[in-house]
Amino acid sequence: xxxxxKMHTRRQAIGVGLAALGMAATPxxxxxxxxxxxxxxxxKKPGETRVIFLMGDYWHNPISQQKxxxxxLQPAGWNLMxxxxxxxxxxxxxxxxxxxxxxxxxxxNSLGWSPEPFISEWxxxxxxxxxxxxxxxxxNVKRGxxxxxxxxxxxxxxxxxxxxxIGVSKSYMHTPVQRSYMHKLNATHPITKGIEPQVxxxxxxxxxxxxQDTEVLFNLESTEKQATDRAGGWTHKYGEGxxxxxxxxxxxxxxxxxxxxxxxxxSAHWAMRKEIPEIQFENGRPPPDx
Numbered sequence: 001x002x003x004x005x006k007m008h009t010r011r012q013a014i015g016v017g018l019a020a021l022g023m024a025a026t027p028x029x030x031x032x033x034x035x036x037x038x039x040x041x042x043x044k045k046p047g048e049t050r051v052i053f054l055m056g057d058y059w060h061n062p063i064s065q066q067k068x069x070x071x072x073l074q075p076a077g078w079n080l081m082x083x084x085x086x087x088x089x090x091x092x093x094x095x096x097x098x099x100x101x102x103x104x105x106x107x108x109n110s111l112g113w114s115p116e117p118f119i120s121e122w123x124x125x126x127x128x129x130x131x132x133x134x135x136x137x138x139x140n141v142k143r144g145x146x147x148x149x150x151x152x153x154x155x156x157x158x159x160x161x162x163x164x165x166i167g168v169s170k171s172y173m174h175t176p177v178q179r180s181y182m183h184k185l186n187a188t189h190p191i192t193k194g195i196e197p198q199v200x201x202x203x204x205x206x207x208x209x210x211x212q213d214t215e216v217l218f219n220l221e222s223t224e225k226q227a228t229d230r231a232g233g234w235t236h237k238y239g240e241g242x243x244x245x246x247x248x249x250x251x252x253x254x255x256x257x258x259x260x261x262x263x264x265x266x267s268a269h270w271a272m273r274k275e276i277p278e279i280q281f282e283n284g285r286p287p288p289d290x
Contacts, residue, residue: 044096049078049272054089054102054128057110060152060250065103068255072264075279085113086126091136094145099272100137103150103249104128106158134162141165142239146271151249154206166245167214167236172207178224180205180248182232182259185218189235190276191244191266192217200260201253208247210234217263220247233263235270242271 044050053069056062066082073080078098083089086109094100105128112123138161141147147165154171156162163169183197205220207230220232236243244267248254255261262279269276 042096049076049098049274050096051078051080051099051101051268052089052093052097053080053082054086054100054104055082057104057128057152060103061252062103062110064252064255065150065249068252068261069101069264072261073268076265076268085110086128087113089128089133091132091139094136094140097140097145099146099148099268100140101148101150101268102128103153105152105155129156129159129162134159137162138165138238141241141243144240146241146268146273147243148267148271149243149245151204151206151247154208154245154247164211165236165238166243167211167234168245169209169211171209174204174206174250175222175226175228177202177204177251178222178226180232180254181221182218182248182254182263183221186216189215189217191235191263191270192233195259195262198257198259200248200257202251203248203254204250205230205232206247208245211236213237217244233267242273244271 051073053066055065055069070080070082083093086104089100089102107127109125109128112125114123137147149166154166154168155173157171163171180200180203181197182200185192185195185197187193200220205222205226205228207228210216210231214234214236216231217233217235218231219229221229232247234245236245246263246267248260255264265279266276
C-alpha cells in the first residue's frame with residue numbers, strides 16, 4: 001500500500017511536469033487529481049516530419065524492433081518518436097503524425113508504463129486496439145497519415161474496420177518459427193523494384209486473405225516445418241492515406257538483412273508520399289552495428 005500511495009503522489013507531480021513539457025498527460029497519470037486529463041502534445045516544428053512508433057508486446061521483442069527501425073530511418077532526418085506505453089497513442093498524438101508504425105495485436109500489451117525507477121507491481125495494462133484508437137487510426141489515415149502495419153498487427157480479426165483499412169479480409173495464425181525466404185518481389189512497385197530476393201532467417205509467417213484493391217509486394221516462402229508461399233507484404237490506399245503491411249519481424253533475423261532493410265526504408269517514404277532516395281547500408285545494415 002505504501003508503494004501505491006507514493007506512486008500516486010509522484011504521478012501528480014509528473015503529470016503536471018509532462019503537461020508543462022508538452023507531453024500527452026494521460027488519465028492514468030492524472031488519476032489522483034480527479035481532474036479531466038489535459039491532452040497536450042509536442043507542437044510540430046515547421047517542416048518537421050513526425051513518425052510515431054508503438055513497438056512490441058509479450059510475444060514480440062520491442063528492443064530489436066525499435067532499434068532496427070530507428071537505425072534504418074535515422075538517416076532520413078525525421079523526428080522518430082517511440083511511445084513508451086499504449087496510452088500515449090492518443091487521437092491528439094496521431095493528428096500530428098505523418099506516419100504511424102506499430103507492431104501490436106489487439107490483446108497482449110507490454111509491461112505498462114510507470115514513472116517510478118523501481119516497482120513492485122506492474123501498472124495496469126491497456127488493450128491496444130480500443131474502439132477509440134481504431135477510429136482514430138482510420139480517421140488519420142483517411143486524412144493522409146501513412147501507416148506501417150507490422151507483423152502481428154495483422155492479427156486483429158476482431159476489428160473488421162481496421163482489417164479493411166489494411167486491405168485484409170481475414171488473417172490466419174502464423175507458422176512455427178522456421179526458415180523464411182522473401183521472394184517474388186514486385187518488380188514494378190517503388191518499394192520493391194530492383195530489390196533482390198533474400199533468406200530472412202528464422203521467423204514466423206502469418207497468412208492473410210487480401211482484398212482485391214491491395215498490391216502485393218513480395219511473398220514469404222518456407223518448406224521447413226509448415227509449407228507456405230503467401231503474401232508477406234502488401235500496400236493499400238485508404239482515403240488520402242497509404243498503408244504498408246509487412247509480416248516479417250517476429251525474431252530479429254529479418255532485420256539483419258540488407259534486402260529487408262531496404263524494404264523498410266522505402267516503405268516509410270512511400271507511405272508518406274515522399275521521394276525515395278538511395279541509401280547505402282554498411283555490411284547489409286546501417287551503422288551502428290546492432
